[in-house]
Amino acid sequence: MLSLRQLYHLLGTLILFFALFSGSWFLWLLGTSFFALYAMRRWWLTKLPQLVTVSWEADQSRVMPGTPVQILLTLVNRSWLPLPLTRLQFSLPEHVHIEGADSVTVSQKRAIAELWLSVPRKSQVERSLTLIPSQRGVIWLSELQGEALDPFGGDGCPMVLPMPFSLLVYPAILPLPSFSLGETEAVGNRLSRQRTQDDPTFLRGLRPYAAGDRLRSIDWKASAKTSELQTRQYEYTARASWRIVGHILPSYEPTLMRFNDAVNERTISCLAALATRCRQEGLSYELLLNVRFRGKEHFDLPKGSGKKHYVQAMTQLARLSQYIPTSLPLLLRRLEHSREKEALLIVTPRMDDFIRESMQRLLRRGHTVLLMDVSGERPVYQQIAVASPPAGKGGVAR
Amino acid sequence: MNRRMLWRWMAIFWLEALMAAGLLSLFGYLATRFWPMLAFSAAAAGLLGLGAWLYQGGGRSMWIHLLLYPLIAFAGIAAYLGFDSWIAALAIAGAFYWRIHTIVTMRLYHFDLLRRFGLATLIFLASLIYQALYVSLSESTTGVSDLFGMLSVLLLTYLITSEGEFLTREKPAGLSVPAALRLRIAAELGQIKLVGLAAYLAIVSALLFAGSVLWSLVKNPLGSLLFTVFAPLLALIEQWINQLAQILSKDQRIDLVTGNDGQPGNTIDHGMSGQEETLFSLLQPYLIALIVLGFAIWLGRKMWQRRYPAGMPVEQAHSAGASGRISPVEAQGKAGSGLGGMVQSFMERFSAPKDDQARYLYYQFLRYMKAQGMPMQKDETSQEFLLRIGQKWGNDRRFALISQITDLYHRHRYQQQALSKEELAHLESCFQALKNG
Numbered sequence: 001m002l003s004l005r006q007l008y009h010l011l012g013t014l015i016l017f018f019a020l021f022s023g024s025w026f027l028w029l030l031g032t033s034f035f036a037l038y039a040m041r042r043w044w045l046t047k048l049p050q051l052v053t054v055s056w057e058a059d060q061s062r063v064m065p066g067t068p069v070q071i072l073l074t075l076v077n078r079s080w081l082p083l084p085l086t087r088l089q090f091s092l093p094e095h096v097h098i099e100g101a102d103s104v105t106v107s108q109k110r111a112i113a114e115l116w117l118s119v120p121r122k123s124q125v126e127r128s129l130t131l132i133p134s135q136r137g138v139i140w141l142s143e144l145q146g147e148a149l150d151p152f153g154g155d156g157c158p159m160v161l162p163m164p165f166s167l168l169v170y171p172a173i174l175p176l177p178s179f180s181l182g183e184t185e186a187v188g189n190r191l192s193r194q195r196t197q198d199d200p201t202f203l204r205g206l207r208p209y210a211a212g213d214r215l216r217s218i219d220w221k222a223s224a225k226t227s228e229l230q231t232r233q234y235e236y237t238a239r240a241s242w243r244i245v246g247h248i249l250p251s252y253e254p255t256l257m258r259f260n261d262a263v264n265e266r267t268i269s270c271l272a273a274l275a276t277r278c279r280q281e282g283l284s285y286e287l288l289l290n291v292r293f294r295g296k297e298h299f300d301l302p303k304g305s306g307k308k309h310y311v312q313a314m315t316q317l318a319r320l321s322q323y324i325p326t327s328l329p330l331l332l333r334r335l336e337h338s339r340e341k342e343a344l345l346i347v348t349p350r351m352d353d354f355i356r357e358s359m360q361r362l363l364r365r366g367h368t369v370l371l372m373d374v375s376g377e378r379p380v381y382q383q384i385a386v387a388s389p390p391a392g393k394g395g396v397a398r
Numbered sequence: 399m400n401r402r403m404l405w406r407w408m409a410i411f412w413l414e415a416l417m418a419a420g421l422l423s424l425f426g427y428l429a430t431r432f433w434p435m436l437a438f439s440a441a442a443a444g445l446l447g448l449g450a451w452l453y454q455g456g457g458r459s460m461w462i463h464l465l466l467y468p469l470i471a472f473a474g475i476a477a478y479l480g481f482d483s484w485i486a487a488l489a490i491a492g493a494f495y496w497r498i499h500t501i502v503t504m505r506l507y508h509f510d511l512l513r514r515f516g517l518a519t520l521i522f523l524a525s526l527i528y529q530a531l532y533v534s535l536s537e538s539t540t541g542v543s544d545l546f547g548m549l550s551v552l553l554l555t556y557l558i559t560s561e562g563e564f565l566t567r568e569k570p571a572g573l574s575v576p577a578a579l580r581l582r583i584a585a586e587l588g589q590i591k592l593v594g595l596a597a598y599l600a601i602v603s604a605l606l607f608a609g610s611v612l613w614s615l616v617k618n619p620l621g622s623l624l625f626t627v628f629a630p631l632l633a634l635i636e637q638w639i640n641q642l643a644q645i646l647s648k649d650q651r652i653d654l655v656t657g658n659d660g661q662p663g664n665t666i667d668h669g670m671s672g673q674e675e676t677l678f679s680l681l682q683p684y685l686i687a688l689i690v691l692g693f694a695i696w697l698g699r700k701m702w703q704r705r706y707p708a709g710m711p712v713e714q715a716h717s718a719g720a721s722g723r724i725s726p727v728e729a730q731g732k733a734g735s736g737l738g739g740m741v742q743s744f745m746e747r748f749s750a751p752k753d754d755q756a757r758y759l760y761y762q763f764l765r766y767m768k769a770q771g772m773p774m775q776k777d778e779t780s781q782e783f784l785l786r787i788g789q790k791w792g793n794d795r796r797f798a799l800i801s802q803i804t805d806l807y808h809r810h811r812y813q814q815q816a817l818s819k820e821e822l823a824h825l826e827s828c829f830q831a832l833k834n835g
Contacts, residue, residue: 007512010516010697018526024546027546028606033602036598084575103570118580121586150561151557151587151590153557153560156508257782
């Protein structure tokens with residue numbers, strides 16, 4: 001089967017050949033028209049991306065799962081040719097529910113949405129869409145595939161419309177069992193000489209100036225931006241501070257022939273829930289994960305509290321993908337050597353002997369260890385106590 | 399059936415009706431006049447559309463479907479009355495039913511339109527050649543200008559049907575464009591096409607006019623130059639042909655072949671003196687036919703080469719080789735003569751091929767395990783096989799060797815780099831140690 005180009009050139013050549021012998025004016029016009037049609041088509045395909053553009057506006061860029069995101073898609077036609085029933089197509093991960101598109105099909109774990117828009121010349125048309133993601137991660141788009149009418153006898157004009165867009169979906173918050181963080185002895189019982197709310201090492205936020213605030217605590221840059229005085233707020237020193245350790249399993253374990261994606265999602269959701277609880281109670285915490293991160297053996301979000309720290313933790317948990325898990329006992333071994341007594345909250349879906357042994361070592365060194373077991377559908381809280389050593393040979397209990 | 403499908407069928411039927419009109423005029427059944435051909439095409443397309451509706455209407459009612467057959471009979475009778483030929487009537491009735499049955503049951507794409515447009519254009523061009531070269535010699539009036547009109551109608555309707563095919567493609571149910579927007583877009587599209595057509599005609603006509611003026615200035619000097627260059631050559635060729643004709647006329651065996659019984663026949667030499675036509679004008683139809691035939695052969699060869707490219711079998715061989723199947727070892731090199739050669743060829747059959755020693759060793763390992771009563775299952779991976787062996791020979795020394803063999807095989811199979819010589823030697827030693835127990 002000849003392509004459009006081959007057919008046009010064949011017919012044009014034949015007719016021009018006859019025109020050469022006959023000298024007929026009509027045959028010259030007709031033969032040239034085939035070449036002109038094809039040349040015009042090529043010109044139109046190169047000009048199309050400049051004349052037809054698309055823009056995409058979202059009302060949010062960071063959402064929780066299940067939150068609808070309103071999208072306004074605008075197709076602009078700057079050409080003199082109208083574009084009836086122009087088809088636009090884009091694909092998103094399967095878990096994203098798309099509303100407002102003319103057609104949504106699921107294929108190869110992607111949701112493919114199609115829109116048909118009719119745009120008169122020198123006009124634009126708008127369409128509203130709603131995206132509802134249901135899983136954490138980064139949803140991004142780089143371009144839309146399109147197909148427009150071909151007025152030169154071809155099979156449509158394909159076009160690729162660049163359109164960068166990204167949406168960060170935070171992990172879902174898992175309902176936590178009731179447990180207490182405040183009763184446990186934690187870092188900060190030894191008060192520093194400074195006032196309890198004046199540890200200038202860590203900044204936890206800003207507040208409007210109140211009478212009596214020290215001049216040195218005023219953040220002049222923020223004050224210039226907001227046109228009113230802002231006072232820095234520092235970390236508390238006598239507040240509980242936790243180290244939350246997350247145990248991430250390998251995505252696939254060949255020896256056990258098991259996929260751990262669902263389990264890891266539960267772990268991440270539990271970590272997100274703990275971060276949310278710490279934010280609500282104003283507790284500072286440090287987040288540690290046993291995944292390789294930027295050249296280091298484990299991921300470490302430094303201790304902090306406040307909104308900025310919370311957003312940073314949730315963003316890192318949302319972006320966690322394609323990770324390389326490392327050894328959790330190794331991470332716990334490093335925590336053993338901390339100079340201060342630590343309060344550790346370990347979130348793990350699998351308790352094996354190595355982890356139990358590491359926890360026992362931590363307890364023997366005086367650290368406090370809480371365990372959140374996420375192996376089941378609901379997290380289970382356990383307080384770990386020091387295990388009594390087995391009775392030695394010949395030992396007599398008195 | 400909905401309007402969208404009906405429109406798509408009508409687009410195909412229209413092009414096929416134009417093809418039929420061209421064929422009938424080429425074979426003399428239809429007058430080569432613009433309005434009769436256009437009327438025939440319109441009538442044929444209308445009948446085909448009605449037939450398609452009746453054919454599809456049978457999905458709901460058998461009685462409506464049965465009305466198709468009287469319609470086919472009507473088409474046959476009309477063809478007989480119109481062309482006064484029962485062969486044409488049968489052919490048209492058969493073609494009528496065949497096209498309805500084919501078009502309605504197939505899924506239509508743009509290349510269906512393109513193919514029919516190409517064929518219709520070629521048919522009209524053939525008809526144009528016939529009219530220009532033969533009919534003009536025997537009749538005072540020709541249908542050349544009418545065929546120009548049909549070619550214009552063909553091109554314009556193809557462009558419209560091509561756009562219609564795009565607009566009537568399958569879309570989700572419930573998708574509709576407001577009538578006002580449709581009218582506006584249709585008006586803008588028609589406007590831009592008319593402006594484009596007018597601009598094209600004006601520009602190309604101006605260019606052609608300029609070209610013709612230029613040609614009229616250059617033609618005479620160029621003609622004189624060509625005459626000066628080629629006239630002696632043509633005169634020499636004519637002289638040779640005359641000499642050949644004289645020689646042939648003296649040979650009596652030619653008379654026996656031609657059947658002239660010794661009488662002077664109508665040879666070229668004798669014919670030339672009494673006629674006013676030149677050799678070139680006599681040979682012109684044959685030359686043109688030869689050129690067209692040569693062009694058709696060249697085109698056919700190009701199409702054949704495109705359809706069956708020469709490189710395909712080699713690529714298939716490469717792709718088959720890249721799949722990495724374990725294949726039996728082939729004999730390497732030529733087997734020598736005598737018993738020594740037979741032994742050598744026998745040994746070479748079971749030696750590891752140099753290109754994939756690790757795979758062949760693993761293949762031998764699998765054969766060994768099969769001999770031990772533990773064959774690898776068809777749907778089992780190498781890791782699953784290892785686990786199964788571990789369940790049976792968990793604490794056995796042999797399991798450690800098997801683990802090493804499997805691990806090395808995995809690294810060879812899935813790693814980017816091949817095993818080193820030391821690793822290959824280690825693999826072979828593990829396998830030998832396993833065999834030796």
